[in-house]
Amino acid sequence: MSSVTVTILTILLLMISLHTEASVHDYKGESFSAKGNAFVFHGGSEGIYSSTLNDTSFSPSIADSFIRFDKVTFRRNKELSNFSSWPVQAVVFEVEDREMIGGSAYGGQRAVCCTSDLAKLGVCNEGQVIHRRSTVNTDWPQVYGVTFNLDDEVAELPLKSIQITKTGMYNLYFIHCDPRLKELVVEGKTVWKNPSGYLPGRMAPMKIFFQFMSFAYVLLGIFWFFQYLRFWKEVFPLQNCITLVITLGMFEMAFWYFDYAEFSETGIRPTGTTVWAVTFGTVKRTVARLIILIVSMGYGVVRPTLGGLTSKVVLLGGTFFVASEVLELVEHVGAVSDLSGKAKLFLVLPAAVLDVFFILWIFTSLSATLNKLQTRRMMIKLDMYRKFTNALAVAVVVSVGWICYELYFKSNDIYNEQWQNAWIIPAFWQVLSYSLLCVICVVWAPSQNSTRYAYREDGSEEFDRDDTTLTLIKPSSILPKDVRSVTDARPVQTSNENSNDDLEEDKRE
Numbered sequence: 001m002s003s004v005t006v007t008i009l010t011i012l013l014l015m016i017s018l019h020t021e022a023s024v025h026d027y028k029g030e031s032f033s034a035k036g037n038a039f040v041f042h043g044g045s046e047g048i049y050s051s052t053l054n055d056t057s058f059s060p061s062i063a064d065s066f067i068r069f070d071k072v073t074f075r076r077n078k079e080l081s082n083f084s085s086w087p088v089q090a091v092v093f094e095v096e097d098r099e100m101i102g103g104s105a106y107g108g109q110r111a112v113c114c115t116s117d118l119a120k121l122g123v124c125n126e127g128q129v130i131h132r133r134s135t136v137n138t139d140w141p142q143v144y145g146v147t148f149n150l151d152d153e154v155a156e157l158p159l160k161s162i163q164i165t166k167t168g169m170y171n172l173y174f175i176h177c178d179p180r181l182k183e184l185v186v187e188g189k190t191v192w193k194n195p196s197g198y199l200p201g202r203m204a205p206m207k208i209f210f211q212f213m214s215f216a217y218v219l220l221g222i223f224w225f226f227q228y229l230r231f232w233k234e235v236f237p238l239q240n241c242i243t244l245v246i247t248l249g250m251f252e253m254a255f256w257y258f259d260y261a262e263f264s265e266t267g268i269r270p271t272g273t274t275v276w277a278v279t280f281g282t283v284k285r286t287v288a289r290l291i292i293l294i295v296s297m298g299y300g301v302v303r304p305t306l307g308g309l310t311s312k313v314v315l316l317g318g319t320f321f322v323a324s325e326v327l328e329l330v331e332h333v334g335a336v337s338d339l340s341g342k343a344k345l346f347l348v349l350p351a352a353v354l355d356v357f358f359i360l361w362i363f364t365s366l367s368a369t370l371n372k373l374q375t376r377r378m379m380i381k382l383d384m385y386r387k388f389t390n391a392l393a394v395a396v397v398v399s400v401g402w403i404c405y406e407l408y409f410k411s412n413d414i415y416n417e418q419w420q421n422a423w424i425i426p427a428f429w430q431v432l433s434y435s436l437l438c439v440i441c442v443v444w445a446p447s448q449n450s451t452r453y454a455y456r457e458d459g460s461e462e463f464d465r466d467d468t469t470l471t472l473i474k475p476s477s478i479l480p481k482d483v484r485s486v487t488d489a490r491p492v493q494t495s496n497e498n499s500n501d502d503l504e505e506d507k508r509e
Contacts, residue, residue: 023198047338049194066161084150169419362392
């Protein structure tokens with residue numbers, strides 16, 4: 001079954017078309033918001049690479065990098081149509097030209113709309129958006145609009161395609177300055193295109209990244225499933241859980257790749273595929289954390305059950321799944337703009353707090369398990385747990401360092417000017433998770449001696465002890481017969497007592 005799954009995923013990945021269509025921003029009756037003395041609606045933000053067509057005689061409609069307005073209309077209530085309005089304008093600008101929008105009279109408060117004082121100075125027309133030409137490219141920012149005539153209920157922007165000749169983060173805002181149009185809504189769509197594809201510039205590298213990660217999980221799956229089938233008689237429950245995590249990871253990476261591929265082909269974020277990708281990822285992260293936690297507790301290795309802790313572990317896992325699923329759905333489903341940080345703080349905090357709780361519980365349990373193994377001198381299991389602890393410690397330290405870098409990156413990139421490098425932030429967490437999974441697969445890979453790591457109910461631990469320990473308890477050949485008999489009996493008694501104590505401890509918990 002597992003080999004068939006790997007083959008199907010590989011074939012599907014190879015069959016995905018690399019051709020792309022458009023990034024479409026749909027407006028379905030959205031309202032304007034009051035910002036200062038203006039009414040604003042955000043039409044989209046995307047990183048766009050410059051067009052490869054250097055000959056400006058080409059029409060923008062056939063250029064390979066553009067922003068196209070497609071039947072963008074504004075609608076006002078019939079009761080408020082008895083006047084001619086100030087213009088409703090579309091403002092497109094590159095983030096470096098953001099200071100070209102807005103102005104102030106006599107050094108006062110900055111305004112987006114031209115006031116009567118500024119109009120008297122002759123720098124703008126009252127009721128229109130204040131803007132100045134860029135010193136680098138005098139054609140930017142691009143501003144054009146439409147007005148409502150008397151009794152008009154609908155006003156439509158002229159069809160227009162804007163060719164992109166400079167790589168940058170582009171922003172589109174619809175703005176009007178007429179307080180009488182407070183109930184105005186916008187309908188229609190805009191199409192944003194990159195020269196090498198139609199994914200937003202910030203998201204485009206993620207398609208290639210998830211393609212590579214899909215193959216990485218396939219390779220890991222081939223290694224693990226080969227070992228699994230080879231030594232299936234020696235497999236114990238913990239290795240079955242690792243098999244589940246690898247399978248979930250393969251599906252997660254495949255769905256993310258399908259998500260971006262379909263987004264590229266249709267120009268619309270596929271809700272169904274995105275939900276599946278988010279769900280598989282959330283289940284994988286939840287199961288992975290639970291596995292690490294129960295392994296840290298010694299389940300299946302030094303204890304047969306979790307006892308009374310089972311319900312607490314399940315509750316923590318369920319709560320983490322819900323918090324992470326909601327956060328990821330809000331962050332990804334329907335997202336077509338290159339804006340980061342859309343998730344609200346009240347969605348981020350629960351997942352972060354639960355992650356901290358997982359870490360504290362894991363390392364507390366690991367400490368207790370290591371002490372137990374040290375006391376019983378189970379050297380093989382102790383060595384395995386030390387490697388596992390070191391890998392977790394490195395992962396936590398690297399995670400904390402990356403979180404600090406991420407906070408620094410976002411605090412210094414308020415306007416998304418570093419959009420070309422922003423994809424590294426989410427990609428790092430996928431690579432770290434995959435690396436830790438690889439370490440776990442190496443430490444707990446199925447082998448002919450897999451059972452040495454499993455808990456044994458007979459209480460015999462001699463298989464786990466090293467040669468030095470066995471030599472220390474071996475009786476001397478010169479001892480009298482009766483003394484040897486007493487000496488030989490003591491280790492067995494101690495082992496049985498330890499086994500009975502463990503069983504009692506599990507029952508109490």
